[in-house]
Amino acid sequence: MNVYIAGVGSTKFGVLPDRTLQSIAAEAARAAIADSNIPPARIGCVFVGNFVGGIMTGQELLGPIIAADLGLSNVAAVKIEAACASSSAAARIAYDLIRAGAEDVVLVIGVERLTGASRHALTTAMTAAIDQGTEGAAGLTFPAFWAMVMARHMHLYGTTREQVAAVTVKNRQFGVRNPLAQFQKQVTPDEVLASPPISDPIRRFDCCPATDGAAALVLTNQTLAKHYGSPAVRIAASVLVNGPARITDYDEITVHDGTVHAASRAYEIAGVGPEDINIAELHDCFSVAEIVDSEDLGFFAKGEGGPAAAGASSVRNSKLVINPSGGLLSKGHPTGATGCGQIYEVVMQLRGRHPNQVPNARLGLTHNGGGTAAAVTVHILESLR
Amino acid sequence: MNVYIAGVGSTKFGVLPDRTLQSIAAEAARAAIADSNIPPARIGCVFVGNFVGGIMTGQELLGPIIAADLGLSNVAAVKIEAACASSSAAARIAYDLIRAGAEDVVLVIGVERLTGASRHALTTAMTAAIDQGTEGAAGLTFPAFWAMVMARHMHLYGTTREQVAAVTVKNRQFGVRNPLAQFQKQVTPDEVLASPPISDPIRRFDCCPATDGAAALVLTNQTLAKHYGSPAVRIAASVLVNGPARITDYDEITVHDGTVHAASRAYEIAGVGPEDINIAELHDCFSVAEIVDSEDLGFFAKGEGGPAAAGASSVRNSKLVINPSGGLLSKGHPTGATGCGQIYEVVMQLRGRHPNQVPNARLGLTHNGGGTAAAVTVHILESLR
Numbered sequence: 001m002n003v004y005i006a007g008v009g010s011t012k013f014g015v016l017p018d019r020t021l022q023s024i025a026a027e028a029a030r031a032a033i034a035d036s037n038i039p040p041a042r043i044g045c046v047f048v049g050n051f052v053g054g055i056m057t058g059q060e061l062l063g064p065i066i067a068a069d070l071g072l073s074n075v076a077a078v079k080i081e082a083a084c085a086s087s088s089a090a091a092r093i094a095y096d097l098i099r100a101g102a103e104d105v106v107l108v109i110g111v112e113r114l115t116g117a118s119r120h121a122l123t124t125a126m127t128a129a130i131d132q133g134t135e136g137a138a139g140l141t142f143p144a145f146w147a148m149v150m151a152r153h154m155h156l157y158g159t160t161r162e163q164v165a166a167v168t169v170k171n172r173q174f175g176v177r178n179p180l181a182q183f184q185k186q187v188t189p190d191e192v193l194a195s196p197p198i199s200d201p202i203r204r205f206d207c208c209p210a211t212d213g214a215a216a217l218v219l220t221n222q223t224l225a226k227h228y229g230s231p232a233v234r235i236a237a238s239v240l241v242n243g244p245a246r247i248t249d250y251d252e253i254t255v256h257d258g259t260v261h262a263a264s265r266a267y268e269i270a271g272v273g274p275e276d277i278n279i280a281e282l283h284d285c286f287s288v289a290e291i292v293d294s295e296d297l298g299f300f301a302k303g304e305g306g307p308a309a310a311g312a313s314s315v316r317n318s319k320l321v322i323n324p325s326g327g328l329l330s331k332g333h334p335t336g337a338t339g340c341g342q343i344y345e346v347v348m349q350l351r352g353r354h355p356n357q358v359p360n361a362r363l364g365l366t367h368n369g370g371g372t373a374a375a376v377t378v379h380i381l382e383s384l385r
Numbered sequence: 386m387n388v389y390i391a392g393v394g395s396t397k398f399g400v401l402p403d404r405t406l407q408s409i410a411a412e413a414a415r416a417a418i419a420d421s422n423i424p425p426a427r428i429g430c431v432f433v434g435n436f437v438g439g440i441m442t443g444q445e446l447l448g449p450i451i452a453a454d455l456g457l458s459n460v461a462a463v464k465i466e467a468a469c470a471s472s473s474a475a476a477r478i479a480y481d482l483i484r485a486g487a488e489d490v491v492l493v494i495g496v497e498r499l500t501g502a503s504r505h506a507l508t509t510a511m512t513a514a515i516d517q518g519t520e521g522a523a524g525l526t527f528p529a530f531w532a533m534v535m536a537r538h539m540h541l542y543g544t545t546r547e548q549v550a551a552v553t554v555k556n557r558q559f560g561v562r563n564p565l566a567q568f569q570k571q572v573t574p575d576e577v578l579a580s581p582p583i584s585d586p587i588r589r590f591d592c593c594p595a596t597d598g599a600a601a602l603v604l605t606n607q608t609l610a611k612h613y614g615s616p617a618v619r620i621a622a623s624v625l626v627n628g629p630a631r632i633t634d635y636d637e638i639t640v641h642d643g644t645v646h647a648a649s650r651a652y653e654i655a656g657v658g659p660e661d662i663n664i665a666e667l668h669d670c671f672s673v674a675e676i677v678d679s680e681d682l683g684f685f686a687k688g689e690g691g692p693a694a695a696g697a698s699s700v701r702n703s704k705l706v707i708n709p710s711g712g713l714l715s716k717g718h719p720t721g722a723t724g725c726g727q728i729y730e731v732v733m734q735l736r737g738r739h740p741n742q743v744p745n746a747r748l749g750l751t752h753n754g755g756g757t758a759a760a761v762t763v764h765i766l767e768s769l770r
Contacts, residue, residue: 020517020518022516022518023518046627051445052439052445054437054439054440054513055439055440055443055445057517058440058509058512058513058517058521059513059516059517059521060436060437060440060466060468060513060514061466061467061468061513061514061515061630061755061756061759061760062466063466063467063627063760064467064627064628064630064755064756064759064760065516065630065756065759067627067630068627068629068630068631068634068759069630072627073626073627073628073642074626074627074646074650075626075627076474076477076478076625076626076627077467077625077627077760078465078466078467078471078474078475078478078625078760079465079466079467080463080464080465080466081445081446081447081448081463081464081465081466082446082448082449082462082463082464083445083446086463089461089463090463092461093461093463093478093482096482096487096488097478097481097482097485097487099487100482100485100486100487101485102481102482102484102485102487103481124443127443128439128443128444128445128446129445129446130446131407131444131450132405132442132443132444133405133407133408136443136444240461240462240463241458241459241460241461242431242448242449242452242453242457242458242459242460242461242462243449243458244453245446245449245450245452245453245454246453249453257458261458261459265459370446370449371446371449371450374446374449374450374453375446375448375449375462375463
C-alpha cells in the first residue's frame with residue numbers, strides 16, 4: 001500500500017525557555033493534524049520520537065501524556081528512541097505499519113528540550129548515545145568523534161579546513177530565509193575559521209547548536225489521503241538500519257556503514273539513484289558531517305565531498321541542493337525532533353512552498369543519524385504535484 | 386497472519402549490581418533466540434522496552450547498542466518507552482508488524498536497572514511517568530496514587546485491609562517456587578499488616594520492590610515458527626491503549642479506563658471472555674492493584690476483587706489462577722522488563738513447563754500498566770499443544 005505524508009507541522013526551532021516538552025509537542029501535532037484534513041479520531045497510533053526527555057527534564061511517558069493533551073484516547077501511544085534519529089526512526093515504524101495495512105493513520109511527533117542546562121549537563125545527556133560501558137567511560141564525546149572523522153578525512157583525501165567551513169557558510173546562508181531556524185544570520189568563511197576551537201580541528205561555527213523544538217507528521221495510506229484531500233507527499237522509501245555502535249568497530253571512520261547501507265536500500269526500494277535526488281536534508285550536526293554523509297549517500301565519490309562543498313566542478317549531481325533548510329547548523333538540533341523536522345522541510349519543498357524553494361523539486365531525501373552513526377534513517381519522498 | 390511467540394528468555398529478576406543494562410538485555414535476548422530455533426539473521430527489528438535507562442544509568446540508544454552486542458547489523462533497532470508498560474507496548478507494535486506481514490521476525494527485549502540508587506533518585510525516576518507540568522510538580526508519587534485508590538476502594542466497596550494483604554500472601558507463596566523471583570520467601574498476613582507504613586493505608590509488604598532484570602521474546606509468523614520447529618505459543622490478541630494521563634481526568638479512581646478498554650478489545654479480538662482465561666499475570670505493583678485490575682479485566686464484578694483475593698465464594702471464574710509467577714510483588718518490578726517478563730511466565734505455563742504449573746492451562750492473559758494506568762497493554766496467549 002502506498003504510504004503518504006498527509007500533513008506536517010513544526011514549532012520554531014530555537015530557545016523556548018518557557019515551554020514544556022508536552023506543550024511544544026502538542027503544538028506541532030495540532031498543526032500537522034490540521035494540515036492533513038484528517039479527523040483526529042482516525043488516528044490509531046501516536047509515536048513520540050524523543051531522545052533525552054528523561055535525562056534533561058525528568059519526563060517520560062510522553063506518548064500517553066501528549067495523546068491525552070490532544071484529546072486522543074484508546075490509541076497506541078509510545079515514545080520511540082534512537083538518539084538523534086528518534087523521530088525519523090518512529091516515522092519508519094509508522095510507515096511499515098501503514099504500508100502493510102496494520103494501521104490507517106499514525107501521528108509521529110519529534111520533540112526535545114535542550115536549552116537552559118549547563119554545558120556539563122548537556123554533554124552528559126548527549127553522551128547517553130555512546131556506550132557508557134566502553135567509549136563513554138573513556139570520555140568520548142560527539143565533538144571529539146567528529147574531530148577524529150574530520151582530521152582523518154583531511155589526511156586521507158586532502159580535504160581542507162576552508163572546504164569544511166564552506167558547509168557552514170552555505171547552510172547559514174539558507175538559514176537566513178528560514179523562519180523556523182534558530183540561526184538566521186549569515187557567517188563568513190573567516191568567521192568560521194576564527195571561531196573558538198571546540199575539539200581540534202572543529203571550531204564553534206562547525207557545530208550545530210543545542211535547541212528546543214518539535215515537528216510532527218501525519219502518515220496515512222493513499223486511499224485516506226485522497227478521501228480527505230490531504231496535501232500529500234508519497235514516501236517512496238523509509239529505511240532504518242543500525243551501524244557500528246562503537247567507533248572501535250569501524251573499519252574506516254570516514255565511511256559510515258549505517259548511512260551507506262540505509263541509502264543503498266532506500267534507493268533500491270524507491271527505484272531511483274542518488275543522481276535523481278533534487279534536495280537532501282542530511283544530518284550536518286557538524287559541518288564535516290555534511291561532507292562525509294554526502295559521500296556515503298552516493299552524491300559524491302569518497303573524498304570528493306570537500307571540493308563539492310566548496311563549489312568545485314567534481315559535483316556529480318549538479319541539480320542537487322543540500323540542506324536548503326539551513327540544516328542542523330542553522331535550524332538547530334532538537335535531537336528527538338530533528339528527523340521529523342527534516343521531513344517537514346522536504347515536504348514543504350515538494351509542495352513548492354518552501355522559503356528557499358528549489359525549482360521543480362520532485363524527489364527529496366532525508367538522512368538522520370543517531371550516536372556515532374549507530375542508528376541511521378534514510379527517507380525518499382516524492383512529490384505528487 | 387497468525388503471530389507466534391517463537392522463543393522466550395529471561396535473566397533472574399533481583400539485585401544485579403555488577404551488570405549493565407546492555408549485558409542483561411543481551412543475556413535475555415540470546416536465551417530467547419536460542420529457545421526459538423530461529424537463526425539470528427532472520428531478525429529484522431530489535432525493539433528494546435526500557436523506561437528509565439537514561440535517568441538511572443545515563444544510557445540511551447539501547448536498540449543499536451544491544452543489536453551490535455548480539456552481532457546483528459542492518460536491523461531496525463529502537464527503544465520503545467511507555468513507562469512500566471514499555472516492553473509489552475513494544476511487543477504490541479512487533480505483533481502488528483508481523484500480523485500485517487511487514488516483518489517476519491522481531492526481537493523484543495525488556496530491560497531495566499533500578500537497584501543501587503538512593504530512594505530519592507529512584508522516586509525521581511519513577512515519577513518521570515507522571516506529568517511533571519501538573520501532578521508531578523504537586524508531589525504525586527505512585528505509592529500515593531495507589532494509596533488513594535486503596536482508600537477509595539475500601540470506602541466504596543467495604544474492601545478490608547486483610548483482603549488486600551491476602552494478595553501479597555498469595556503472590557509471595559507463588560514466589561517461593563519461582564527461581565526467577567527476587568523474593569522467594571513466604572510472608573504471613575500479620576507480617577504484611579505489621580510492616581512499616583509507606584503511604585497510608587499502603588504498607589511495605591504491599592509494594593513491589595525495585596529490581597534489575599531483562600526478559601526477551603522472539604515474535605514471528607506461523608509459517609516461520611513451523612519451519613524452524615519453534616516451541617510456539619499463539620498471540621490471540623495484543624492491545625495497547627492510552628487511558629487518562631492525569632488522575633484529575635479520572636471519573637472514578639477505582640476504575641481504570643485503560644484496563645477496561647484494553648481488556649474488552651482484547652477479548653473481542655481473541656473471541657473469548659474473561660471466564661475462559663486459565664492464568665493471568667497482571668500488574669500487581671501494589672497489592673491493591675491486583676484487586677482493582679482483576680475487576681477491570683472482568684474477572685470479578687467491581688467491588689468483588691477483595692473477597693475474591695481472600696478466597697471467598699464470589700469468584701466468578703473458579704479455574705482462574707492470578708499471578709502464579711508470584712507477580713511483581715515476588716518477582717520484582719524491573720519496570721521496562723516487566724511486560725516481557727509477564728509474557729515469559731505465561732508462555733512457560735502454556736508450554737506446561739512452569740515451576741507453579743497450572744494444570745491444563747490453555748489460555749493466558751497478561752496485563753501491564755504504565756503511569757497511573759495511562760498506558761495499558763493486554764495480551765491473550767493461546768497454547769498450541
